[in-house]
Structure formats: structure tokens, C-alpha cells
Amino acid sequence: MSMLKELVKNRNLYTMAIPGLVFLVVFSYIPLAGHLLAFKDFQISKGIWGSDWVGLDNFRFFFSNRDWIQVTVNTLYLNALFIICEMVFAMLIALFLNEIRLRWFKRTIQSVVFLPYFISWVVVGYMTFILFNNTDGLFNRILSAGGLQPVDWYQTPWVWPIILTLTRIWKSAGYYSIILIAAITGFSADYYESARLDGATRMQQMRYITLPLLKPQIIILVLLGVGRIFYGDFGMIYGIIGDNGILFPTTDVIDTYSYRALRQLGNFSMSSAVVFYQSIMGLIAVVSFNALIRKIDKDSRLF
Numbered sequence: 001m002s003m004l005k006e007l008v009k010n011r012n013l014y015t016m017a018i019p020g021l022v023f024l025v026v027f028s029y030i031p032l033a034g035h036l037l038a039f040k041d042f043q044i045s046k047g048i049w050g051s052d053w054v055g056l057d058n059f060r061f062f063f064s065n066r067d068w069i070q071v072t073v074n075t076l077y078l079n080a081l082f083i084i085c086e087m088v089f090a091m092l093i094a095l096f097l098n099e100i101r102l103r104w105f106k107r108t109i110q111s112v113v114f115l116p117y118f119i120s121w122v123v124v125g126y127m128t129f130i131l132f133n134n135t136d137g138l139f140n141r142i143l144s145a146g147g148l149q150p151v152d153w154y155q156t157p158w159v160w161p162i163i164l165t166l167t168r169i170w171k172s173a174g175y176y177s178i179i180l181i182a183a184i185t186g187f188s189a190d191y192y193e194s195a196r197l198d199g200a201t202r203m204q205q206m207r208y209i210t211l212p213l214l215k216p217q218i219i220i221l222v223l224l225g226v227g228r229i230f231y232g233d234f235g236m237i238y239g240i241i242g243d244n245g246i247l248f249p250t251t252d253v254i255d256t257y258s259y260r261a262l263r264q265l266g267n268f269s270m271s272s273a274v275v276f277y278q279s280i281m282g283l284i285a286v287v288s289f290n291a292l293i294r295k296i297d298k299d300s301r302l303f
Contacts, residue, residue, distance in 0.1 A: 035279070037272035044268075051269075058273035067257065068274075072281075075232045075253040081165045082172075082233075083225040087218060089169050090176035094214075095206050097177065098184050110181070113174030121239035124167060128240050132163070157250040164240065164251065168233075176221060183217045184210060219293060227286035230254065230278050254278045 007014055033048075038058055040051040062068055093113055100106040131138045132153040140150035153159065191209050200208070232253025241251045243260075258274040261267055290303060 035272065035276045037269050038276040040269055042268040042272070054269070058269045059277070061270055062273050062277065068277075070249065071252050071254050071257040072230075074250065075230055075255075078161060078164060078232065078251070078253065079225070079229045081161060082168045083222060083229070085165050085169050086173050086176055086225075087222060089173040090180055090221075091211075091214070091218070093173060093177035094180035094184060095210060097181055098210070099202060099206075110174075110178065114178055115174070116171045117175040119171065121233075121235040124171065124236070125239035125242075128163070128167065154244060155246055157247050160241070160247055160251050164236070167240065168236065179221065180214060180217060183214060187213050215297070219297070223286065223289055223293065226289045227282060229285050230282040232256065234259065 036048060037051075039053060039055060040048070041054045041057075042048065042051045046052075097106060097109060097113075100109065129137075132140075134140065134150070134152050134154060137153070139153070143150050151159075153163075187210070191213075192205055195205050195209060232255040234253075234255035237251060237253055237256050238259070241247050241256075254274060255278075258271045258278075261274065262271040
């Protein structure tokens, strides 16, 4: 009864939420039925429901070789680098943009740091190739001009986690900084006025006022990132690395592995088993991290 009263009282707000709920159901919940393929020997001619049930056979195929360990470690390692570095640089950008007093200059810088977010990963892949290709890449030209030996970047696996992290920072840190700046603008000016009266410097105000007040927003962004820590950025990895098998030891993630399994083997069921494993591990990760946050700071938890 109380729920009905709530719906009637705030009917306008709930009505506005209907399109978002419909989108969520159609594109997030209904597709969950596709996980059924992970337990079947899917044949296109038979369809999902007509295909034979094979239980855990597809998972046995996936876990029978050590590739699953490599792609899982790579996914966790790269995403952890992305989350930490993005948040650190986003905080730095937000803090320093907040200190700019010239409005036109502040808006210009905001636009510049936000612009890369709208560039397609395909375009970024071509830009990366221009910088790092082995024959006439920009960095190899600089090394040659300085009398140093050119580096065969696309044959050097260990360097690509660094390159991918720097690329991710360039593309996404500006986006997260805008979110943090929006939160900073909502902070009461009284805090800063009191700090100035007590003789606090700008750096002290950032350290003792802005950063502590930003903690809930940072935790939520990190929690959302952890929720997708088992999801490698397929567009980024495949757009930049492609099918270069030499770089797989450090860059192959669960998404690219399942894509290759589908494309090369044509095995829908095995690919679905990999994605199902990915979804379960992602759920465990977000629930575990949320439980940790609940113990540290109840008010900052997601649920």
C-alpha cells in the first residue's frame, strides 16, 4: 500500500523514468536469456531452444587450457591500471581546473581535455599506429634523430600495457574530471571562506576540503569501474592491437579472446561460456568491493 502511495505521490517522476526502465529491460535484462547458449551445443538451424543441452562441457573446453588464466590476469591487470590512473589524473585535472579564475580559459581547457572522449577507438588505433609503427613512426623518427636505436614497438609485448594506459588516460580522464568538477561546484563556499580566514593556502584547501568532500563521488566512480573490471575494453584493445598475436601475452583480454573464439572457431556456445564466466566474476567483484566500502564508509556504498 505504501508503494502505491509513493507511485501516486511522485507519478510524474516515475513517468519520466519509464523510457530509461524500458531501455534497461530491453537491452540489459532480456539479453540475459542468451547465457543459455553457454550450456548448449548451439546449432543455428535448431535455434536456442532446439539445440542439445550439454551442461558444463563448454566450460570444460575453456578451462582445459591455460589461456583462461592469461586472459583473466590481463583483464584484471589492465583494468586496474585504467581505473587507478584515470581517477588520479581526473582528480588532478578537476582540482586544477577548479582553481582557474578566468572563465573563458577554464571553458577552453575543459573542452580540450573532454574532446578526446568523443574520438572513436578506430581513429585512436590509426593515431597509435602513426606514432609507433616500426618503419616511419613518429617516436622511431625521434629516436633515430637522437642517434638512438629505433624500437620495434609492435614486437615488444611488455611496453603495451603502458601505452594502453596512457592512451586511456588521454581519452577518458577528461570525461571523469568533468563529473568531479560538477561535484566540486556544488560544495558550499562557506568551507573555503572559513579556510581562507584561517590562513589556508590554495593547496591546503584542495587537500583538506576539496579532496575529502570528493570522496563519495570518487568511490562511486571507482565502484562502477570495478563492476566492469572483468570486461576488457574490446573497442580499445582490438582497435589498437588487432590480431597481433605477439602482443597477446600482455594485451589479450576476455572480450578479445571470446571474439576470436567466435570468429575463428565459429563456436557460439564456447564464446557464450566465456562471456558467462566473465559476467559471474564481474558480479562477484562488484559485490565484494561494495561490501568492503560498506565496512569503510557506509554512506559511500552503492547498495
